[in-house]
Amino acid sequence: MSSMVEGITAKVGLATCGLAAGAQQVADAFSKEGVHVWKVGCLGLCHLEPLVEIQKEGYPPVLYSKVDPSKVSLIAKASAAGLIAEGAYAIHGARGNWKGADIIPRLEELPVWKLQTRRVMSNCGVIDPQSIDEYLAVGGYSGFKRALTISPEQVIQEVTRSGLRGRGGAGFPTGKKWALCRNSPNTPRYAICNADEGDPGAFMNRVLLEGDPHRVLEGLMISAYAIGSNQAYVFVRAEKKLAAQRIAQAAEAAKDKGFLGTEIMGTPYSLQVNVALSAGSFVCGEETALIAAIEGKRGMPRARPPFPAQAGLWGKPTNINNVETLGHVATILANGADWFAQVGSEKSKGTKSFCLSGRVALTGAYEIPLGTPARVLVEELGGGAAEGRKIKAVQTGGPSGGCLKAEELDLPLDYETLQQAGSTMGSGGVVVFDETACAVDIAKYFLGFTKSESCGKCVPCREGTYRLHEMLDNFSKGKGKEEDLEKMVYLGQLMREASLCGMGQGASNPVLSLTSKFREEFLQHAREKKCPTGVCPMR
Amino acid sequence: MAYAGNRCGSCQATYPVKSPALKRALEKAATRPGCLMMVLEALQEEAGNLEKSDLEELSQALCIPLSEIYGVATFYHGFKLSKAAKHAIRVCTGTACHSKGDESLLAVLRDKLGIEPGQSTADGRFSLEVVRCFGACALAPVVKIDNDIHGKVTPESLPTLLERYT
Numbered sequence: 001m002s003s004m005v006e007g008i009t010a011k012v013g014l015a016t017c018g019l020a021a022g023a024q025q026v027a028d029a030f031s032k033e034g035v036h037v038w039k040v041g042c043l044g045l046c047h048l049e050p051l052v053e054i055q056k057e058g059y060p061p062v063l064y065s066k067v068d069p070s071k072v073s074l075i076a077k078a079s080a081a082g083l084i085a086e087g088a089y090a091i092h093g094a095r096g097n098w099k100g101a102d103i104i105p106r107l108e109e110l111p112v113w114k115l116q117t118r119r120v121m122s123n124c125g126v127i128d129p130q131s132i133d134e135y136l137a138v139g140g141y142s143g144f145k146r147a148l149t150i151s152p153e154q155v156i157q158e159v160t161r162s163g164l165r166g167r168g169g170a171g172f173p174t175g176k177k178w179a180l181c182r183n184s185p186n187t188p189r190y191a192i193c194n195a196d197e198g199d200p201g202a203f204m205n206r207v208l209l210e211g212d213p214h215r216v217l218e219g220l221m222i223s224a225y226a227i228g229s230n231q232a233y234v235f236v237r238a239e240k241k242l243a244a245q246r247i248a249q250a251a252e253a254a255k256d257k258g259f260l261g262t263e264i265m266g267t268p269y270s271l272q273v274n275v276a277l278s279a280g281s282f283v284c285g286e287e288t289a290l291i292a293a294i295e296g297k298r299g300m301p302r303a304r305p306p307f308p309a310q311a312g313l314w315g316k317p318t319n320i321n322n323v324e325t326l327g328h329v330a331t332i333l334a335n336g337a338d339w340f341a342q343v344g345s346e347k348s349k350g351t352k353s354f355c356l357s358g359r360v361a362l363t364g365a366y367e368i369p370l371g372t373p374a375r376v377l378v379e380e381l382g383g384g385a386a387e388g389r390k391i392k393a394v395q396t397g398g399p400s401g402g403c404l405k406a407e408e409l410d411l412p413l414d415y416e417t418l419q420q421a422g423s424t425m426g427s428g429g430v431v432v433f434d435e436t437a438c439a440v441d442i443a444k445y446f447l448g449f450t451k452s453e454s455c456g457k458c459v460p461c462r463e464g465t466y467r468l469h470e471m472l473d474n475f476s477k478g479k480g481k482e483e484d485l486e487k488m489v490y491l492g493q494l495m496r497e498a499s500l501c502g503m504g505q506g507a508s509n510p511v512l513s514l515t516s517k518f519r520e521e522f523l524q525h526a527r528e529k530k531c532p533t534g535v536c537p538m539r
Numbered sequence: 540m541a542y543a544g545n546r547c548g549s550c551q552a553t554y555p556v557k558s559p560a561l562k563r564a565l566e567k568a569a570t571r572p573g574c575l576m577m578v579l580e581a582l583q584e585e586a587g588n589l590e591k592s593d594l595e596e597l598s599q600a601l602c603i604p605l606s607e608i609y610g611v612a613t614f615y616h617g618f619k620l621s622k623a624a625k626h627a628i629r630v631c632t633g634t635a636c637h638s639k640g641d642e643s644l645l646a647v648l649r650d651k652l653g654i655e656p657g658q659s660t661a662d663g664r665f666s667l668e669v670v671r672c673f674g675a676c677a678l679a680p681v682v683k684i685d686n687d688i689h690g691k692v693t694p695e696s697l698p699t700l701l702e703r704y705t
Contacts, residue, residue: 046677
C-alpha cells in the first residue's frame with residue numbers, strides 16, 4: 001500500500017444501480033491506488049451513481065458523484081493532502097478542515113437529503129450489507145432481542161399501536177394481520193417475506209435487500225415469533241440475483257450468531273429461515289399465488305376465503321409481509337410504537353420509501369413521511385421534470401394504480417387520498433411522465449403488461465385485459481371509436497368487481513384513471529385521428 | 540382445504556438420475572417439499588436451459604407428472620426451454636424504461652441482429668428478449684447482457700456495447 005493514501009477509505013455503493021453505472025470499476029481503481037474500499041449498498045441517490053464517499057480521519061466525509069475510474073487517482077491524491085477534488089457533490093456534516101470545502105454544499109442542506117426522513121433506509125449505503133457485525137454496531141437485532149423478552153401478544157400489540165400498514169400495496173394494518181394468523185388454531189404456522197418485487201418502476205425492496213438485508217431478516221424473525229412460527233421463507237425473485245444472494249447470506253450469518261436455529265439466545269424459541277426463489281411472474285405478488293409458487297406449482301391465485309392467515313402454505317396458517325413492512329417492524333420493536341407514529345398522517349403512520357423514475361430530473365429511492373404532498377417528492381426531491389419540460393402526469397401504484405395529473409400533485413401521499421384520487425399507493429413506485437407522453441400510450445403500455453402477466457385463471461382478467469389492450473391499440477392506430485371509451489369504462493369496472501385476485505381487480509385502474517383524467521386526449525385520438533404528442537403511430 | 544402437493548423430493552434417492560446437470564441440481568435444491576421451482580432454477584443454472592430429456596428424468600426423480608413440470612416451466616418468465624445463445628440480451632420494458640425510449644433500443648437491435656424478441660441469431664451469438672424491470676429504473680433505459688446491467692443506454696451507444704460480447 002502506498003503511504004500517500006493511508007488513513008483514507010472510499011465507501012463505494014455497489015448495489016445494482018451503482019453496478020449498472022460502473023461502480024465496480026471505480027472500486028477496483030481505488031483498490032489499485034491503495035485506498036481501502038468499503039463496500040456498501042446504495043444511498044438511493046441513483047442519479048448520482050457511481051457515488052463514492054471519501055472518509056479521512058479527522059475530516060468529515062465527502063461525497064463524490066458520477067465518479068469514473070479516470071478520476072479516482074486525483075480524488076485519492078487530493079484527499080490524502082486534505083484537499084477537495086473536482087467533482088465533489090456534498091459534505092456530510094460540518095465542513096471541517098478540508099481545503100476548498102467552502103464552496104461545497106452540505107448534504108444536510110440539499111433538498112434531496114433534507115426532505116427525507118430516513119428510517120427503514122437509514123443503513124442503506126452506510127453499512128456493509130455483508131457484515132452482520134456492522135449491522136449489530138448500529139443497533140441491529142435489538143428489536144428482535146427485545147421481542148424475545150416480551151410475549152408474542154405484546155409484540156403484536158406494539159406493532160398494532162404503531163399504526164404500521166402493509167407497504168406492499170393494500171395497506172392492511174400489520175398488527176391486525178398478525179393477530180388473525182396467531183389466532184388461527186391450526187399449526188404449524190408459516191411466516192413469509194414477500195420479496196417478489198415485480199411492479200415495474202418500484203425498486204425499494206431491492207435497495208433494502210441489497211443494502212440492509214439484516215433489517216428485513218430481523219423483521220421477518222419478529223413476525224415469525226409474533227405469530228408463533230418456527231419456519232419462515234423469503235420469497236425472492238431469481239432475476240434480482242444480488243438481492244437473493246444478500247438475504248441468503250444474511251440468514252447464514254444470523255444462524256452463525258445464534259439468532260436463528262434452536263433455543264435462540266437461551267429462550268425456548270426456535271426458527272429456521274429458507275430462501276425460495278421466484279422465477280418471475282407479476283401475479284406471484286398476490287398472496288395465494290405466492291404460496292402456490294413456494295409449493296412448487298404454477299403461481300396462480302385461488303379464491304379467498306380461506307385467507308392465508310387460516311389456510312396458506314401447505315394449508316396451514318401463514319402470514320405474508322412485504323420487505324419494507326418487515327424493515328419497519330424491526331425499527332418499531334427497537335424504538336417503540338410511539339417513535340414510529342411520530343411522523344406520518346392520521347391514518348397512515350410512519351415513513352415510506354418511494355422510487356422516483358421516468359422523466360424526472362433526480363431519480364432515486366427517497367424515504368419520506370406518509371402524508372407528504374406528492375409535489376414535495378416529485379418537484380423538490382426529484383427536481384421536477386427532466387430537461388426543463390412540464391410534468392403531465394405521475395403514475396403511482398404501478399400497473400394496478402392510476403395517475404395524478406400535474407394539478408393534483410398537492411395531494412398528500414397516503415393510502416386513502418390516493419385511492420380517492422383514483423390511484424393506489426402500491427409498493428411506492430412513482431413514474432413521472434412529461435408533456436411528451438401520450439395518455440393513450442401509457443394506458444396501452446400498462447394493459448400490455450397486465451395482459452401478458454395475467455395468469456389466465458379467471459375470465460374477467462384474462463379476457464378483460466386482452467380486450468382493453470385491443471381497444472387501446474385501436475386508439476393508437478387511429479381506429480378508435482368514441483363509443484369504445486364508454487365500453488372500456490364499463491369493462492374496467494366489471495373487471496374490478498369480478499376478477500379473482502387483486503391483480504385482475506386492479507388491472508383496469510390505469511385505463512379508468514387515464515380515460516377520466518385525459519378524456520379530451522382520448523377523444524382527439526378517436527374523433528380527429530390525431531395523437532397530440534405524436535407518440536402513437538395513428539395508422 | 541388447499542391441496543398440499545406434498546411431493547417430497549426424497550424419491551430421487553431411488554431413481555438413478557443419468558444427467559449430470561440434473562444430478563447436481565437435485566443435490567443442491569431438492570431439499571424440501573415443493574422444491575420443484577428451486578430444482579428447475581438450479582438445473583437452468585447448470586445447463587443453461589431446461590432440456591426435455593432432463594425434465595423427463597426430473598419427472599421420474601420427483602414423482603411429478605411431466606405435464607405438471609411443463610406447466611410450471613412455461614408459466615414463469617425465468618425458465619427457458621430452448622438452447623441459450625452465447626450471449627443473452629435482455630431489454631427492460633418496465634415503466635421507467637418505456638418512458639425513456641426502450642422502443643428505440645429494440646428497433647436498433649431488430650435492425651442490427653435481424654431478430655425479434657424471443658429469437659436467437661442464426662450464429663447462436665445473441666438471443667433477444669424483453670423483460671419487465673430489473674429494478675434499476677433510475678438508470679433507465681436499461682439493457683442486461685448476460686449478467687451485466689447497462690444503464691442509460693442510447694441507440695447510439697448500443698452497437699458499441701454489443702461489440703464487447705463476441
